[in-house]
Amino acid sequence: MRDWNTQARNREARLARAAHLTQGKTVEAKDAAALLSAVLEPGDRVCLEGNNQKQADFLAKVLAGLDPARVHDLHMVQSVLALPEHLDVFDRGVASRLDFSFSGPQGARLAKLVAEGRINIGAIHTYLELFGRYFVDLTPRVSLVCAQAADRAGNLYTGPNTEDTPTIVEATAFKRGIVIAQVNQIVDSLPRVDIPADWVDFVIQSPKPHYIEPLFTRDPAQISEIQVLMAMMAIKGIYAEYEVNRLNHGIGFDTAAIELLLPTYAESLGLKGRICRHWALNPHPALIPAIEAGFVESVHSFGSELGMEKYIEARPDVFFTGPDGSMRSNRAMSQAAGHYACDMFIGSTLQIDLGGNSSTATLGRIAGFGGAPNMGSDARGRRHASPAWLKAGREAREGRGLMPRGQKLVVQMVETFREHMQPAFVERLDAWELAESAGMDLPPVMIYGEDVSHILTEEGIANLLLCRTDEEREQAIRGVAGYTPVGLARDKRMVENLRDRGIIRRPEDLGIDKSLATRDLLAARSVKDLVRASGGLYDPPKRFRNW
Template sequence: MEKPNRNWASKREKKAQRLEKISNLLNGKYVETEKIVEVMEKLIAPGDKVVLEGDNQKQASFLSESLEKVDAEKVNDLHLIMSSISRPEHLNIFEKGIASKIDFSYAGAQSLRVAQMIEDGTMKLGDIHTYLELYGRLFIDLIPNVVLVAADKADKDGNLYTGFNTEETPTIVEAAAFKDGIVIVQVNEVVDKLPRVDIPGDWVDVVVKADQPYQLEALFTRDPQNITELQILMAMMAIKGIYAEHGVQSLNHGIGLNTAAIELLLPTYGESLGLKGKIAKNWVLNPHPTMIPAIESGWVESIHSFGGEVGMEKYIAARPDVFFVGKDGTMRSNR
């Protein structure tokens, strides 16, 4: 029996057909800011898996606002995939019927609304993931048809500079680019020469200059004057009872004043216990200011950061022995 011929490049051909629909709207890879909604309506098909970049700090806010404006008769029933549900339009698109299903990791301030929408059937839940599980599934069973991401700068060829807050951007882009998905990027600025190429232009299909910079929040910065005596006591217990007891040298501190208290006590209380060089040497966390005393006093040997922290750029650039930075003094973080 003769085997039927199989088209082994069907996804690539379908992508080319989609891009052909917007060929008259593109100048190279660029589309005019005011035409992005029309581009989305032509590129995104009903039922598509769409990744919308949004983590605890960085949001592809122009693209999420634009997605909310598409005609639900043309774009609907989307399966949305995102690490953090953070902005109102992330949920408005479900109420408008543009999206119907969600896979995510974190909801935060939107968690109550998410729960209500799942309960009333406005939103169908896929799974709630750890961040790493969600990113991993983009290459396995949640392979995206379209991704919407944000970058600091792009050049004329569509090469991207993602700046301090790369977070999951390269992972999201690669998951689409290497499986014939469509990559749409909002940028703050278009330049002749990038400080550094973080994502090559041949991974990118459409670039649009946003009407304002993407949303970026200082997430990890906490004012030390708000640390309470109870948090100081808990920090002392953690340093002596856990870190010293188990010789914890590599660690990832979370967000909040509890962990800030630990960091600030290392050069004082930790020093009095003779623990310098024995604990808390290698870190994975954003470079927030409460780490400065431990860095300056020589406790910290290395810090790998998920993303940047607003206001810490010059400090990071001046301490390449501690931070993972490029020759230009900037980080290229990637989970």
């Protein structure tokens, strides 16, 4: 007779080993290492919460400090590698296998550890994909999460940075895994319950509040006039043309410039109420002027942004907030919204090839993809129509004898040269060489050319939807690639033909006066301007206060 209850009994054994450390569900911080040693078993699949914002940093440190003779070969399944401790666990031999989504600042060290054979990477995912696997074949056995506060029963209050917590905890708790939460404080009564106590096994008050990275703050002072020009082209040549009302912006100065041009340039074109009404977006400070100007009806967020708390609380008609006034973010649901309910994703990249494939992977770094592949791909399961989606679908399919279908707008926005005069356009992505050196099954492409609808540079917009052959596509890309080698190798006659057909459009084709592309067009030219626009509600982190 097969035993069908091994997971629950193994769970009980783990809890029994930890029983002497707890009072109710509470464990003291000094006993955290003992707790992890007691409940973890070698080979466990472990989710250590950390996305690009909040971090279970105390638990990360404790985990990295465990004795590898006792706890080893853990299989980490987590969204982001952000902290040094996230790699220390591998360096020290506590963990050996990794499935993840994004490794921003740790990308170089990750590549090094992989090359040394210290980390065996399962795969790199987009967030929602990794979350999906939590319920299929990567269910965590132990999850180490973080919250603002817990009550004595173990209910959790995650505050504005709910992010991944509900998804991680649900997958773990209902498969008889163990959930350990670090919290900033333990209180008698929570402002609201974000995670029911039933789903949580242990709560530890960490010695200091968990870290949150202000990832989405961009200082308007750093926006260049070229970025202003590109933002004008985006607004006039794409947002207005397709009537884009539901969208996500990638992170960076390019899209911050667009946000800051809504109340000025877009308003002057009569676009208020006609574009940019609904967002799946973190609360970008750069969006404040557009919100104040009445462009924005709603924003649902993956996570929050440091300093935006009071502003969000004062604008509840726009944001999703709880009865306590703070935001409820939810990365899984916001990614689903970004995939299925948005008409456009626009973001930047590091390299684009002649097929329109783009990647942020560069040699010596394994960076991961975050949410871009989910939001920057055509949602082929989508069935509801909108003007933007229908127009994009028509452009892509007209005259090809295909069943009519809509299509998402996926815009890659890059200057032709990036930092250190590296060309953004290349014949061959670095991803190919990285795949070979790291033994990946496929080159790590962030957004596939097939899913890209437009490429926007300072030279113009290439509408890939209208291209009908691989050759047209290649020339459309070369035609906006400026003075990069890829751009210089264009077939001039063909590029002029593409321009005549509206497949390539220059600023002048869009009726944009380049001389107006100055920083004066920005609705805020500094962080201080953003504070002012918010009526003093936005409280930027210290590093952004230069006045």
